[in-house]
Amino acid sequence: WLRFRRESRLCGVFSLIKGEYETTSSGCRKQKCYKIASGVSRETLIDAFLQLYQECATPELMKIKHVANFVNKYSELVAEVQELLPGKKDFEVRGIVGRGHFSEVQVVKEKATGDVYAMKIMDKTSLRSQDNVAFFEEERSILALTSSPWIPQLQHSFQDQDHVYLVMEFLPGGDLMALMNRYEDQLDESMAQFYLAELVQAIHSVHQMGYVHRDIKPENVLIDRTGHIKLADYGSAARLTSNRTVTCSKLPVGTQDFLAPEILSTLNGGPTCSYGPESDWWSLGVIAYELIYMKSPFADGTSTKTINNIMNFQRFLKFPEEPKASVQFVDLLQSLLCGSRERLGYEGLRSHPFFSSVDWTNLRHALPPFVPSLRSEDDTSNFEEPERPPRPAAAAQRDHPRSGFHGRDLPFVGWCFSRALSALAKSESVGAGLNSPAKTNSMEKKLHLKSKELQDTQDKCHKMEQEISRFQRKMTDLESVLQQKDVELKASETQRSILEQDLATYITECSVSDAKKLEMHRLQDILTINAMDNKMKSLEQRIAELSEANKLAANSSIYTQKNMKAQEEMISELRQQKFYLESQAGKLEAQNAKLEEHLEKMSQQEQSRKSRILELETRLREMGLEHEEQKLEIKRQVTELTLSLQERESQISSLQAARHALESQLQQAKTELEETTAEAEEEITALRAHRDELQHKFDALRDSCSVITDLEEQLTQLTQENAELNRQNFYLSKQLDELTVESEERLQLSQDVDRLRREAADREMHLSNQKQNIETLKTTCSMLEEQVVELESLNDELLEKERQWENWRSALEDEKSQAERRTRDMQRLLDNEKQNRLRADQRCTESRQAVELAVREHKAEIVALQQALKEQRLKAESLSDTLNDLEKKHAMLEMNARSLQQKLETERELKQRLMEEQGKLQQQMDLQKTHIFRLTQGLQDALDQTDLLKTERTDLEYQLENIQAVYSHEKVKMEGTISQQTKLIDFLQAKMDQPTKKKKGIFARRREEVGVTANSAAAASSQSSVPLQYGDMKAALEKERVRCSELEEALQKMRIELRSLREEAAHFKAQEHVAPPTPASARQQILMSAIVKSPERQPNPSSLLNPSSSARRKESSTPEEYGRRVKERMHHNIPHRFTVGLNMRAAKCAVCLDTVHFGRQAATCLGTHTQIH
Known part of the structure; x- marks a missing residue:
């Protein structure tokens, strides 16, 4: 209503302007004005007027008196017109569906009406920077003037200071490129045939308007809400000349991949400077190639190579073997992707064998292969989110206002358009043309x-x-x-939901089982790692023991140098082993890094698989429309899963090989450690033997006091060394305690510390034993003082030996200090190695656990996906079967619809003939109706008479039977009386001589008989008249029988005539579709109401014995009493009681003798079970 008011007010404003002009024009001048008005539209005049007002409203021009008067005069009118014209304020933006270099397409909703449109916004600055603005004017004129169903219709076009706007119908189904992406860039030939046929019609409609599109590509083929296509984006369109060609232009148009070679040659300055509409058919061929072969036929990375391939299409046009295409489709491509002279046109494409099954007349009404699913009128889910392109330099720099007349908006004069306003303008132009005298005739x-x-x-x-x-x-x-199909669909959806729940439960069960297996493997790995750690600790303990043994040996004898050398060799070997283990650890870390990278790849693959699973779930919801899509997707996924399975199996095999290699390396390390432990044990046995030798030597020297003093000094030194060792041991125990707090193996190290402490206690016990031995030796010294003199000679030798021992001791102390430094360094290195090894082990365990978790999860996912694929295959097969059935039913329905249309046309012709015959038959039918009415009245009277006669006949027969019964009874009585009377007659006849006496005797005998039977006198008088009445009644009965037979024959004839008349009446009723009611007599109504009743009373026997009195009552009765008596007679003459219902078996009608068909309405008697129509 608001739009109507706005447009009517605009028409009123324009009529005022036009009326002022027309009052000043007359005659020939007026005819010239109409010619000018035919070339200039109403919107152009309004744009020009507003543009003139805006140019004059600048401060510089307002200084001119006449310009200021003009602005002041039309300021209110301009404000009203600008308020009434459509603008951006009248629309609400709901989304963005496309962006270009200097334009943007938005989905908008009109505030006044609530209608949803697509609004294309173009920047004026960018359009002014172009060399030719006519392209965009062509787009506006094509959308405004079109009436084709293959081109979007323009509703409004308007402008403001910075932009121009095109408001056209919104096509929510997306474009053909999005559909190709939905079907993985490949469509089957049936779908391609449908979209190519509709695209042929769309291109032909553009050519019929006198334009060439020049930018036909899948992005410009839009799909409406019903699934049909419309051709959009006419920014590159050009008008055809009278020769049906386009003149040469140096401006770049279209998209390179879809341009015809003749357009490229004109753009590159070739010999040909014009081309025709056949260039659009080349683009159609490129789109057809992409629909089937999933790639462009000439695209080659760069624009120069692509242009070269298009210009030399004879060499570069190739048809791949996969996917296989039909011969008709390849021939279609060869007929389109060829020279401009050999290229097929519209008529050639319509008659091509590839489109042989296309119904071109009803193509818009055919069922499309894809119908978009929409949530609302402004749903944009079928469009991809457009990326914002880089802003062009022309659009970034706005024109600054200039002083005076600049005219920068003059190229856009005539841009405004409104479809409803143009319709009103057409109606007014028709009215104005009627006023001209040249057009009245x-x-x-x-x-x-x-x-x-x-x-x-x-x-x-x-x-x-x-x-x-x-x-x-x-x-x-x-x-x-x-509705039935919807119910079936809902049932299938419930089944799908149940299957999805089962699948979810199965996946959870698989995940739980995989977690349990993972936990078991993790525990096994932890046990193996702990065993290896224990072995390493035992080796470290052995090394520590060897170092302590070396220290003791160094303090005890000279041979400890050899042992130190051996220990150094052992240490060097251990260092080599440590380096080997470090290299192994580095390899393991490298493998761990590789495994981490592999895990990251696997996680990425898992995320991609999860996204694919989500896509599968969304596609499952759209099963009713995308069965073929799901089949292709499932096949592709099966191939990918098989490849991923093979890759996973190869990875698992490589991991198992690496695991075997690591196990072999660990076994080698174990063997090497066993060998080193064996060698260490041999050295320990050698040291023990050396200690025994030293003990023997000490026993030998025990006899000398000098040796005792030396031994005391050695003992003091040993005690000092022991104290130092205890202090070192205490320090080391502290370090071990700190390390055990930080590491996970604190208990094992504490056990080692306790063991060391026990060893220290043992050593202290050993020292105490030695002290006791020294005290015993002191006691023996007193005994040996006597031998001192003897030993003085030996003292000098011992002094020299003492000096040698001191030198050796100093050397040993130096070596001991060096060894202690080395052991400290080794201890530090070992601690660092322990920490590194622990970290490496933790990383290894974590990587192993992650790898095993990933492998199990992937296995579970593979199994679940395989089961889901099987279920989806079954679902897809069942749905494909149902789809095939539905397609067959749809084809049958289409065939039925076509046959019904043909029948409808034949019935129309028959109806026209029948309508002509109906007039003739109507008169005959009126005559037949009057004749039937008369016949039915006569027939009803005859039926009434026959019914009356039948009732009288039944009464007479009933009376006759009663009379016969009475007569037989009376006959018996009369025979008894006759026998008595014959005896009397014989007795009296002998006495009577004369005939007179004889008569008197007879009469006297009768009187005597009467006297004898005086008790029954009345009965005798009545019985004497019975024989006479019986004969009369018998004769009357015969007459009535003859009359009844005649009436029955007449009734049969009347029934035959009535049947024929009923058939004719039924025929006329079928023609008229209306059954006129037939009048019925009062007597018929009484009889029909009496038929329904059942017999309630029986006739009185006295009425049967007195028929004469009943006849007299009949003659003397009134018509009302006669009708009442007839109704009473029908209570027992018509015994049928009918009930109406469905006939459950075929039978014959008791009236017309025709069949009463199964399932039809029929009347059945409750007593005799006879059936009638």
Whole structure:
């Protein structure tokens, strides 16, 4: 309503302007004005007027008096017009579906009406920077003037200071490129045939308007909400000349991959400077190639190579073997991707074998292969989110306002458009043209023709209304079928949800089982690692023991130098082993890094697989429309999963090989450690032997006091050394305690410290024993003082030996200090190695656990995906079967619809003939109706008479039976009386001589008989008249029988005539579709109401014995009493009691002798079970 008010007010404003001009024009000048107005539209005049006002409203021009008067005069009018014209303020932006270099396409909703449109916004500065702005004017004119269903219609076009706007219909189905991406860039030939056929119609409609598109590509082929396509983006379109060609232009147009070679040659300055509409058919061939072969036929990375391939298409056009295409499709591509002269046109494409199954007349009404699913009117889910392109330099620099007249908006004069306003303008232009005297005669002729056409259209509308009623009934049937299909679909969805729940439970069970297996493997690995750590600790303990043994040996004898050398060699070997282990650790760390990289890759693959699983779940919800898509996706996923399975199996095998290698290396290390321990044990046994030798020597020297003093000094030194060792041991124990706090193996080290402490206690016990020995030796010294004199000679030798021992001791002390430094350094290195090894072990365990977790998870995912794929295959097969059935049903319905249309046309012709015959038959039918009415009245009277006669006949037969019963009873009585009377007659006849006496005797005998039977006198008098009545009744009965037979024959004839009349009446009723009611007499109504009743009373026997009195009552009765008696007679003459219902078996009608079919309405008697219609 707001739009109507706005447009009507705009028309009023324009009519005021136009009226002022028309009042000043007359005659020939007025005709010239109409010619000018035909070339200039209403919107152009409004744009020009507003542009003139805006140019004059600048401060510099307002200083001119006449300009200021003009601005002041039309300021209110301009403000009203600007308020009424459509603008950006009238629309609400709901989303963005496309962006270009200097344009943007938005989805908008009109605030006044709530309609959803697509609004294209173009920057004026960018358009002014172009060499030719006419391209965008062509786009506006094509969208505004089109009436084709293959081109979007323009609703509004307007402008402001910085932008121009095109508001057109919104196509929510996306574009053909998005559809190709949905189907993995490959469509089957049936889908390609449908979209190519519709694209042929769209291109032909553009050519019929006199334009060439020049930018046909999948992005510009849009899909509406019903699944059909429309061709969009006419920014590169060009108008055809009278020769059906386009003149040469140096401006770049279109997209290189889809441009024809003749356009490229004109752009590059070739010999040809013009081309025709056949360039659009080349682009159609490129799109057809991409639909099937999933790639562009000439694209080669760079633009120069692509242009070279297009210009030399004879050498570079190739058709791949996979996927396989039909011969007709390859021939179509060869007929399109060829020279401009050999290229097929519109008629050639319509008759091509590839489009042999296309119904070109009903193509817009055909069922598309893809119908977009929409959540609302402004749903943009079928469009991809457009990226913001780099802002062009022209658009970034706005024009600064200039002083005076600049005219920068003059190229956009005539841009505004409104479809409803143009329709009103057309109607007003028609009214203005009628006022011209030159067109009155032609308009009268046209009016006459239009009146005829109007009459014909009214007739057609009447026929179409009847057809619409039929089709509405069909639609109701189809809706019921659709409801059933919806119910089936809901059931299938519930089954799908149940299967998804089962799949989720199965996945959880698999994950739980995999977690348990992972935990078991992790525990096994931890046990193996702990065993290796224990072995390493035992080796370290052995090394420590060897170092301590070396220290003791160095303090005890000279041979400790050799042992120190051996220990140094052992240390060097251990260092080599340490370096070897470090190299192994480095290798393990490298392998760990590789495994971490592999794990990252696997995690990425898992994320991609999860995204694919999500995509599969979304596609499962769209199963009813995307079965082929799912089949292709599932096949692709199966191939990818098989490849990933093979890769995983190869990775698992490589990991197992690496594991075996590591195990072999560990086994080698174990063997080497065992060898070193064996060698260390041998050295320990050698040291023990050396200690025994020293003990023997000490026993030998025990006899000398000098040796005792020396030994005391050695003992003091040993005690000092022991104290130092204890202090070192205490320091080392502190360090060990600190290390055990930081490491995970604190308990084992504490055990080692306790062991060392026990050894120290043992050594202290040993020292105490030695002290006791010294005390015993002191006691022996007193005994040996006597031998001192003897030993003085030996003293000098011992002094020299003493000096030698002191020198040796100093050397040993120096070596001891060096060895202690070395051991400290070794201890530090060992501590560092322990920490590094612990870290490496932790990393190894973590990497192993992660690898095993990943492998198990991937195995579980593979198994789950395989099961899901199997289930999806089954679902896809079942859905494909249902889809095939539905397609077959749809084809059958289409065939039925076509046959029904053909029948409808034949029925229309028959109806026209029947309508002509109906007029003739109507008169005959009226005559037949009057004749049937008379016959039915006569027949009803005859039926009434026959019914009366039947009732009388039954009464007479009933009376006759009673009379016969009475007569037989009386006959017996009369025979008894006759036998008695014959005896009396014989007795009296002998006495009577004369005949007179004889008569008297007879009568006397009768009187005597009467006297004898005086008790029954009344009965005798009545019985004497019975024989006479019986004969009369018998004769009357015979007459009535003859009369009844005649009446029955007449009744049979009347029934035959009534049957024929009923058939004729039924035939006329079928023609009229209306059954006129037949009048019934009062007597018939009484009889029909009496038929329903069951017999309630029986006739009185006295009425049967007195028929004469009943006849007299009949003659003397009134018509009301007669009708009442007839009704009472029918209580027992018509015994049928009918009930109406469905017939459950075929039977014959008791009246017309025709069959009563199964499932039809029939009347059944409750007593005799006879059936009638």
